[in-house]
Amino acid sequence: MQKVTPFLSFDGQAEEAARFYVSLLPDSRIDRVMRSPIDTQGGSVGTVLMVEFTLAGTSFIALNTPGFAFTEAVSFMIACEDQVETDRLWAALTAEGGSEIACGWLKDRWGLFWQVTPARLLELIKDPDEDRARRAMEAMCTMVKIDIAALESAVSQ
Numbered sequence: 001m002q003k004v005t006p007f008l009s010f011d012g013q014a015e016e017a018a019r020f021y022v023s024l025l026p027d028s029r030i031d032r033v034m035r036s037p038i039d040t041q042g043g044s045v046g047t048v049l050m051v052e053f054t055l056a057g058t059s060f061i062a063l064n065t066p067g068f069a070f071t072e073a074v075s076f077m078i079a080c081e082d083q084v085e086t087d088r089l090w091a092a093l094t095a096e097g098g099s100e101i102a103c104g105w106l107k108d109r110w111g112l113f114w115q116v117t118p119a120r121l122l123e124l125i126k127d128p129d130e131d132r133a134r135r136a137m138e139a140m141c142t143m144v145k146i147d148i149a150a151l152e153s154a155v156s157q
Helices: 014-024 083-094 119-125 130-140 148-155
Strands: 007-010 029-035 048-055 058-064 075-080 105-107 113-118
Touching (some): 007 014, 014 029, 014 083, 075 083, 083 105, 083 113
Antiparallel strands (some): 048 058
């Protein structure tokens, strides 16, 4: 059992959100859907109360409870292998009411914040050559969705 599990609150859409998230990444699945045995603030008897799911090997719980909202104070970073994966996840997470923010950050349609981060970005901003790292960081700060080719161009100047 995982020692710490992210617990996400949704306003009646926990199952829909969990099913969407697990469709995006390998090693992801719905583990269990728990229905409420009593009437609660989140729904009546028999409605979905919690969804236990695994996202890229990490356990999460989604809870249906009204009145909570996600903030930028908590976000999830997805490490992407390449531009194709970055573009695919960006498009999926910003679809149907999601919104782009800046520097690889976005908000999905449920209000959850994500950082869609190509591995190459992290390599470049940690480059031992401080000038290359600075140029990579400066380039990233001008982007909304991260563009690996533009980063590579910026560091090779």
